[in-house]
Amino acid sequence: MRRHPAWRSRLFNTVHAAIRQPFKWGENDCALFAARCIEAVTGQDAGAAQYLGAYDSRDGAYALLASLGHADLASLIIATLGAASEIHPSRARRGDIALLQTAEGEAIGVFDTERIGAIGLTGYATLERELAVRAFKVGL
Numbered sequence: 001m002r003r004h005p006a007w008r009s010r011l012f013n014t015v016h017a018a019i020r021q022p023f024k025w026g027e028n029d030c031a032l033f034a035a036r037c038i039e040a041v042t043g044q045d046a047g048a049a050q051y052l053g054a055y056d057s058r059d060g061a062y063a064l065l066a067s068l069g070h071a072d073l074a075s076l077i078i079a080t081l082g083a084a085s086e087i088h089p090s091r092a093r094r095g096d097i098a099l100l101q102t103a104e105g106e107a108i109g110v111f112d113t114e115r116i117g118a119i120g121l122t123g124y125a126t127l128e129r130e131l132a133v134r135a136f137k138v139g140l
Contacts, residue, residue, distance in 0.1 A: 001042050001044060001081075001138075001139050001140070002042065002139050002140050003041055003042060003095070003138070003139035003140065004040075004041065004042060004043035004139075007040065007041045007042070007043075007095060007139070008094075010040040010041070010043075011037060011040045011041055011094070011095050011110075013040070014036050014037050014039075014040040015037070015110070015112075015117055015124075018033050018036070018117075018119060018124050019123075019124040021123070021124075022123055023119055023120065023121050023122065023123050025055055025056050025057050025058065025060065025061060026051065026052060026053050026054055026055045026056050026060070026061070027052060027053065028119055029061070029119055030073075030107045030108040030109065030118055030119045030120070031051075031061070031073065031076065031108055032048050032051065032052070032119075033108070033110070033117075033118070033119040034046075034077075034097055034108040034109070034110060035047060035048035035051075035080070036048050037095065037097075037110045037138075038080065038081070038097070038138055040095075041095040041138045041139055042138060042139045046080055047080065051064065058105075072106060073099060073106050073107070073108055074099055074134060077097055077099065077108065077136050078136075081097065081136050081137070081138065085136040085137045085138070086134065086135070086136055086137075087135050087136065087137050088135065089129065089132040089133070089134065089135040091135070092111040092129075092132065092135040092137070093111060094111055094112055094113050095110065095111065095138050095139070096110070096111045096135055096136060096137050096138050097109070097110060097111070097135065097136040097138060098110065098111055098116045098118075098129075098131075098132035098134075098135055098136075099132065099133055099134040099135070099136070100116065100118065100127065100131050100132055100133065101131065101133050102120070102127075102131070104120065104121060107120065109127060109132070111129065111132075111135070112126070114129065115127060115128065115129060116128070116129055116131065116132060
């Protein structure tokens with residue numbers, strides 16, 4: 001999977017659209033945000049559309065993950081990007097995916113240059129890169 005020639009502007013537009021939307025399970029949450037960002041960076045569908053409206057709570061999200069054979073968010077990311085995509089968080093660059101451990105639990109974010117953008121219960125936020133417990137390369 002390669003990065004789209006216009007990935008920077010596509011990613012910017014995707015993040016900017018997410019900033020304006022409130023958090024909502026199954027519509028604007030961390031996993032769907034990450035899937036949209038993967039699509040922006042690569043130009044390839046990361047499967048976000050099939051999950052829109054498929055759950056409306058944290059429990060519903062994890063039930064959907066389980067029904068798809070995923071034990072956790074890392075399993076979902078690996079299924080989307082491949083096991084070889086995992087890199088050390090210190091090597092992540094803009095557009096790569098971060099697995100975060102937050103006070104609310106596990107979450108997915110997207111690396112920016114100096115921070116990680118993520119959708120949390122209060123909407124879009126940026127977090128310190130050091131919060132990434134795992135990282136996954138998006139495109140070449």
